[in-house]
Amino acid sequence: MDIQEFDRVYNDHKELVWRLVTRYVAGQQDREDLFQEVFLKIHQALPKFRGESALETWLYRITVNTAINYVKKQQRYRLFHQLLAGLRFEEAIPTSDVEATNLLKPLEKLNPRQRTVLLLADVEERKLEEIGAMLRLPVGTVKSNLSRAREIIKKELKRNGGL
Amino acid sequence: MADYNGYVSGLKKSIAGPDYDRLYRVIQTKAVPRPVWPTALSLAGALAVCLIGFALNYDFEPGANSETVASYLNEGTAINGNELMSYVFQE
Missing domain, CATH: 1.10.10.10 (Winged helix-like DNA-binding domain superfamily/Winged helix DNA-binding domain)
Structure with missing residues (x-):
């Protein structure tokens, strides 16, 4: 893939992706993790982007889908830890x-x-x-x-x- | 409705961005796939060393240790005069 193309997408849309990410997860670490995940997906998918939809629409779609999956994963993870905390195996995760x-x-x-x-x-x-x-x-x-x-x-x- | 609009305004407030340059470097590191062959090669090497070591140290000659009771079973000829065997089979 043309690395300059990815650089351009990153520089032009990093704020947009960050803004969306902050509306799905709380906590700086989770936000940064999700942000990275979104751009890794974009990096993977960019060579296959054929321009059937506007680039921004495509980016929104990737960000939103990745965020939804991330939230689901996070909910499962929290549930598991709450269960362990309930059984007194460990402390509940504090929300920062x-x-x-x-x-x-x-x-x-x-x-x-x-x-x-x-x-x-x-x-x-x-x-x-x-x-x-x-x-x-x-x-x-x-x-x-x-x-x-x-x-x-x-x-x-x-x-x-x-x- | 005022509540809802206030809530949406709260969501609209932009949150300070992260260090984009640092995140860019992390993304670049993760995006470049790491080659698998160094790990595979080192595992194969370790396995080869183990196999060679085993082959060099293992005594393949059957019945080489005539002191064991089991070797009696593998012997083609009777073992006479062996202390252990005499003790086992003494009447």
């Missing part, structure tokens, strides 16, 4: 970034698709058609996921007194 964790907590009530749609539509302010292209979903599905996600978050905020 409390503020960020609290902010991301309501998002954990959403399924991966709802979470992604909400982040892309309301936080990243992307158009529904664009999100559809990123996630390979019909616009109708994006819309229904978005309204359901908003409902769940509002309910969650009400329950927790607005955070």
Whole structure:
């Protein structure tokens, strides 16, 4: 692969990827790990990128999919450690970034698709058609996921007194 | 609705970026696949040394140790005058 091409993608989109990554995981170490994972995937996949979609759409797709998998992996890992802590084999993992964790907590009530749609539509302010292209979903599905996600978050905020 | 908008604004706040240059170097190191052959070669070498050592030290001659009871079974001819055998088979 042309190393200059990867350098260009990295330099032009590192902030975008970082921004997305921070909305999926809390804690600097986890964020940096996920950031690296995303760019390793991009490094692997860039030679196969044929430009069927816009580069940014493609990057969003890779970032979002990698983030979803990372969160799932993290949840399994935390569950395992909570189980061990419950059995008093070890201490529970402390969460380093409390503020960020609290902010991301309501998002954990959403399924991966709802979470992604909400982040892309309301936080990243992307158009529904664009999100559809990123996630390979019909616009109708994006819309229904978005309204359901908003409902769940509002309910969650009400329950927790607005955070 | 105010709550929701406030929450989304919180999510929109950008978080200070990491040291991008350091992360770039880490990514480059991980992206270049490490060659497998040095590990494979060293494992094969260690295995070869073990096999050669075994072959040089192992006594392949059957019944070479006539002091053992089992060697009696492998002997083509009767073992006479062996202290151990005499002790085992003495009446």
